[in-house]
Amino acid sequence: MNQMTSVERTVDSKNIKIAANNVQVHYGDTHAIKDVNVEIEDKTVTAFIGPSGCGKSTFLRCLNRMNDTIDICRVQGDILLDGEDIYDKRVDPVQLRAKVGMVFQKPNPFPKSIYDNVAYGPRIHGLAKNKAELDEIVEKSLRRGAIWDEVKDRLDAPGTGLSGGQQQRLCIARAVATEPEVLLMDEPCSALDPIATAQVEELIDDLRARYSVVIVTHSMQQAARVSQKTAFFHLGNLVEFGETGQIFTNPVDPRTESYITGRIG
Amino acid sequence: MALSWLLLILLALAVIGYFTGRSRALASAGGNARELHSLPSYYGYNVAFTALVPALGVLIIWLLVQPMIIDNAISGLIPDNAIAEGSDRGLVMSEVRRVADGLNGAVAAGTMTEAQAQNANADIDTLTAALKDAGQVLTQDITQPILMAAQKYRSMTSSGSVAMQVVVLALALLGAAFAYVRTNKEFRARNVVEQGVLALLLLAASIAILTTVGIVLSMFFETLNFFQLHSWKDFFFGSTWAPNFRGGSELSILPLLWGTLYISVIALLVAVPIGLFAAVYLSEYASTVTRSVAKPLLEILAGIPTIVYGLFALLTVGPALVSLFGNGGALGLGWMASSNAVLTAGLVMGIMLIPFVSSLSDDIINAVPQSIRDGSLGLGATKSETVRQVVLPAALPGIVGAILLAASRAIGETMIVVMAAGAIAKFSGNPFEAMTTITTRIVSQLTGDTDFASPETLVAFALGLTLFIITLGLNIFALYIVRKYREQYE
Numbered sequence: 040m041n042q043m044t045s046v047e048r049t050v051d052s053k054n055i056k057i058a059a060n061n062v063q064v065h066y067g068d069t070h071a072i073k074d075v076n077v078e079i080e081d082k083t084v085t086a087f088i089g090p091s092g093c094g095k096s097t098f099l100r101c102l103n104r105m106n107d108t109i110d111i112c113r114v115q116g117d118i119l120l121d122g123e124d125i126y127d128k129r130v131d132p133v134q135l136r137a138k139v140g141m142v143f144q145k146p147n148p149f150p151k152s153i154y155d156n157v158a159y160g161p162r163i164h165g166l167a168k169n170k171a172e173l174d175e176i177v178e179k180s181l182r183r184g185a186i187w188d189e190v191k192d193r194l195d196a197p198g199t200g201l202s203g204g205q206q207q208r209l210c211i212a213r214a215v216a217t218e219p220e221v222l223l224m225d226e227p228c229s230a231l232d233p234i235a236t237a238q239v240e241e242l243i244d245d246l247r248a249r250y251s252v253v254i255v256t257h258s259m260q261q262a263a264r265v266s267q268k269t270a271f272f273h274l275g276n277l278v279e280f281g282e283t284g285q286i287f288t289n290p291v292d293p294r295t296e297s298y299i300t301g302r303i304g
Numbered sequence: 305m306a307l308s309w310l311l312l313i314l315l316a317l318a319v320i321g322y323f324t325g326r327s328r329a330l331a332s333a334g335g336n337a338r339e340l341h342s343l344p345s346y347y348g349y350n351v352a353f354t355a356l357v358p359a360l361g362v363l364i365i366w367l368l369v370q371p372m373i374i375d376n377a378i379s380g381l382i383p384d385n386a387i388a389e390g391s392d393r394g395l396v397m398s399e400v401r402r403v404a405d406g407l408n409g410a411v412a413a414g415t416m417t418e419a420q421a422q423n424a425n426a427d428i429d430t431l432t433a434a435l436k437d438a439g440q441v442l443t444q445d446i447t448q449p450i451l452m453a454a455q456k457y458r459s460m461t462s463s464g465s466v467a468m469q470v471v472v473l474a475l476a477l478l479g480a481a482f483a484y485v486r487t488n489k490e491f492r493a494r495n496v497v498e499q500g501v502l503a504l505l506l507l508a509a510s511i512a513i514l515t516t517v518g519i520v521l522s523m524f525f526e527t528l529n530f531f532q533l534h535s536w537k538d539f540f541f542g543s544t545w546a547p548n549f550r551g552g553s554e555l556s557i558l559p560l561l562w563g564t565l566y567i568s569v570i571a572l573l574v575a576v577p578i579g580l581f582a583a584v585y586l587s588e589y590a591s592t593v594t595r596s597v598a599k600p601l602l603e604i605l606a607g608i609p610t611i612v613y614g615l616f617a618l619l620t621v622g623p624a625l626v627s628l629f630g631n632g633g634a635l636g637l638g639w640m641a642s643s644n645a646v647l648t649a650g651l652v653m654g655i656m657l658i659p660f661v662s663s664l665s666d667d668i669i670n671a672v673p674q675s676i677r678d679g680s681l682g683l684g685a686t687k688s689e690t691v692r693q694v695v696l697p698a699a700l701p702g703i704v705g706a707i708l709l710a711a712s713r714a715i716g717e718t719m720i721v722v723m724a725a726g727a728i729a730k731f732s733g734n735p736f737e738a739m740t741t742i743t744t745r746i747v748s749q750l751t752g753d754t755d756f757a758s759p760e761t762l763v764a765f766a767l768g769l770t771l772f773i774i775t776l777g778l779n780i781f782a783l784y785i786v787r788k789y790r791e792q793y794e
Binding site: 103105108110133134135136137138140141143145147148149150151159160163164210213214217 | 591673675676678679680681682683684685686689693694697698
């Protein structure tokens with residue numbers, strides 16, 4: 040888990056999962072995202088890095104139309120998921136969000152039992168025919184969230200009673216339970232201690248086998264540790280996008296270099 | 305010297321104390337405020353408060369105690385034979401006070417000299433005439449003992465108030481001098497002032513609590529009196545409410561409790577769904593503009609006096625219900641005889657409770673963190689699924705609290721039921737009949753001529769205490785529910 044391994048890490052697949060073309064986002068009068076083009080590959084971890092307020096979280100929230108819940112936010116441009124425009128009128132944002140799951144900055148388990156937290160998505164989308172199937176989905180998701188062994192004896196306990204790191208892994212399990220194709224993570228480790236962060240990072244690396252993962256992070260080390268591709272945002276612009284190893288060792292744009300060497304941030 | 309002058313002098317002393325204390329502190333530090341332990345103004349406040357607070361405290365206690373002592377002393381002076389048939393000592397004492405006031409008034413108006421007012425051998429007829437000329441109100445003829453007592457009363461009051469002024473002023477001066485002497489740059493004025501503020505806050509809190517205790521105790525003793533006159537078995541377990549001022553009444557709370565609960569349940573059946581749905585709409589769906597208009601409008605309902613709701617019930621809702629369910633009504637059912645009915649009162653009370661439920665629930669729903677809404681939406685839940693399965697369960701403890709609070713109000717509500725529920729105490733499940741409630745009966749037992757020695761009047765206190773215990777129980781239950789289901793977001 041250091042910079043050198045990520046240089047050598049190979050990318051398994053070249054399938055483009057999400058393609059964004061000329062995306063512009065306005066918050067009221069503020070032009071938050073300027074003309075962003077990016078291609079996110081399947082079964083890859085893509086990291087968005089950049090200083091605070093550079094628009095990386097905003098762009099992430101465009102990918103599952105979470106910005107729709109903010110009244111003053113306007114999105115222009117095309118975002119294609121498997122070649123289909125997700126901002127097309129025929130696309131139901133609710134269905135889209137089941138396909139593009141999201142994990143938030145602060146762990147946000149529902150005030151329900153651990154079991155009900157994970158079963159929430161499958162119940163809403165009718166993924167299980169009966170209780171046995173639901174049990175199976177819950178167990179599978181908790182295993183994928185790497186938290187099954189810690190909670191299997193207390194599935195009825197409230198999810199809010201877990202520790203911070205456990206809560207975040209529960210939230211990841213919850214997001215995985217709806218069988219998404221893409222997982223968006225908005226600074227998933229910023230509220231966690233180093234040990235919990237290491238556990239979540241390990242989990243993210245495991246998740247790459249099944250999903251396309253997009254992670255926004257403040258920590259350049261984290262981006263270097265977990266991602267194969269990195270996008271550097273600055274003041275609403277996508278400055279540079281490429282292989283993680285290349286971005287961290289041999290950036291093309293001087294702004295990227297300034298940021299990763301700590302001169303701007 | 306009038307009381308207001310005394311207060312003004314005290315205030316002036318405090319102000320002077322403030323400035324002298326402040327300047328003495330500064331002088332002790334050689335004019336350099338940074339040498340002082342506290343800011344200069346704290347030294348000033350210390351002197352002002354030490355002068356003011358004990359003096360004011362003694363003033364208040366004196367004002368409360370002096371009339372009691374004088375009354376006791378004077379009523380001992382009135383011989384038993386001076387009390388007329390059919391009267392009692394209290395009535396004579398109030399006549400004494402009236403005469404004393406009359407003499408004061410006459411002296412103040414200049415129609416009588418001080419010597420005349422104090423003349424114990426004055427001719428009573430002339431005196432009465434003089435008082436009446438001076439425009440003083442006398443309800444009965446002055447007798448010699450009353451005049452004597454009144455004159456004694458006057459002299460005791462005036463010497464008492466002179467003593468009070470002397471004591472209070474001396475205390476204020478002593479306090480100011482004490483604090484002034486203590487003032488120097490080492491003195492921790494800031495800590496002392498903060499202790500004083502703490503004591504003030506504590507005093508305010510204990511006044512509120514002690515008042516509650518006082519209310520409960522006063523009701524409790526009257527209730528004990530009631531149970532000495534009337535069997536507690538009949539009160540709690542009887543089945544009939546039939547007060548009869550000639551004696552032999554049956555005074556059972558159960559029919560009244562039934563009416564109270566029945567009307568409250570109907571009110572809650574109206575208020576809870578409407579209030580809750582309104583709250584969900586306002587907090588989750590309404591745009592900021594709609595919300596900023598609709599919420600205050602809804603809260604106007606809470607500001608309408610309940611008597612106006614009573615009129616609304618009496619003039620609008622009752623007749624409307626009769627025209628629907630009454631004889632020859634639109635539905636042709638003939639169920640409802642008069643507009644005074646459980647349903648009328650319940651409906652209108654429900655309308656009254658809507659803003660309580662909606663406003664409190666709205667605040668509670670807004671307090672649910674946005675992060676768990678995002679979590680639910682991010683999983684592909686629709687807005688209504690999010691509200692139903694995540695937001696409302698998270699807000700449930702608070703909503704239950706709001707509903708129980710509304711229930712407490714419904715049970716204690718008086719004006720609407722007085723005007724719209726009728727006055728018949730009975731057990732019946734028919735919402736179109738008139739029934740009565742505990743609060744209505746308390747009003748009717750205590751209005752008009754009351755005799756505080758008869759169980760028919762005292763029963764009001766027993767009813768009031770029971771009502772208090774019921775609402776207290778309800779509030780404790782609400783707290784228990786809220787604690788049991790409380791979920792921590794953090």
